[in-house]
Amino acid sequence: MLFFVGLGLGDAKDITVKGLEVVKKCKRVYLEAYTSILTVGKDALEEFYGREIILADRDMVETNSDEILRELKRKMLLFLLLVIHLEFALEFHTLYRATTHTDLVLRAKEKGLDYRVVHNASIMNACGCCGLQLYNFGETVSIVFWTDTWKPDSYYDKIKCNRDRNMHTLCLLDIKMKEQTIENLMKGRKIFEPPRFMTVKQASEQLLEIVENKRQKETTH
Structure with missing residues (x-):
């Protein structure tokens, strides 16, 4: 078992x-x-x-x-x-x-x-301690660390959808433990990057960049 x-x-x-x-x-x-x-x-x-x-x-x-x-x-x-x-x-x-x-x-x-x-x-139920009603939370999202070649933004659409419905969003911030660079991974070297824990500031900066990118696209169209 x-x-x-x-x-x-x-x-x-x-x-x-x-x-x-x-x-x-x-x-x-x-x-x-x-x-x-x-x-x-x-x-x-x-x-x-x-x-x-x-x-x-x-x-x-x-x-x-x-x-x-x-x-x-x-x-x-x-x-x-x-x-x-x-x-x-x-x-x-x-x-x-x-x-x-x-x-x-x-x-x-x-x-x-x-x-x-x-x-x-x-945290899925304990977040009620913040004073917000759990009944009013919409879909939970994960905000992941961006890289130079990978910048997903789908979580923004879910946050916006929650706001349009007048609902809160619980954002889960990324954590990186025992990550390897692509070079070390390809060469089979057991060398790991230092642990990283996403801060609220980093998450906010990524969201603001997504907003700006979407505004620019709307302007060009």
Whole structure:
């Protein structure tokens, strides 16, 4: 059985009773440690859970996931999914938006292995603390880091659509962990770029550039 357990909003004690029971009974516990960031250290989690935790970096999760699944043939394992990152609310439909974790689920199903999701709180529901009514939120969008050759702007159209309907938009800001340059990737060199976390300023600048580009197109036409 492969378990995906939500940790809550960041504190070691945010895990649910059900989630903690699962953690304590599993033979091995992995902490997915690259699509999000911890507000507490691994040591704090280990102390509260009373269990050793194995950090699962990008290579382990994306490249060596079959090794984890093979262990399921012999032991009860737990893949401890961190849900601090905005995009990974552990509601079933939202879980399937996270391609990394979707891949794990699909691989497990292909091998005839069962999995379970233990839900927890996430920014998808906690954003109500900002004072805005959750009922008035429209479609959530992800704002990704642009590159010199890749500048998607589809999220702007969704934000505009929400505004036209007089609805709020929850914007999920990009995070880059253990990213490689194309040169290092092609040459197989395990050299990674420093972690990057999109700021509100960066997200706003990209949105303003999209607005300006759209205005110029309208003027030319």
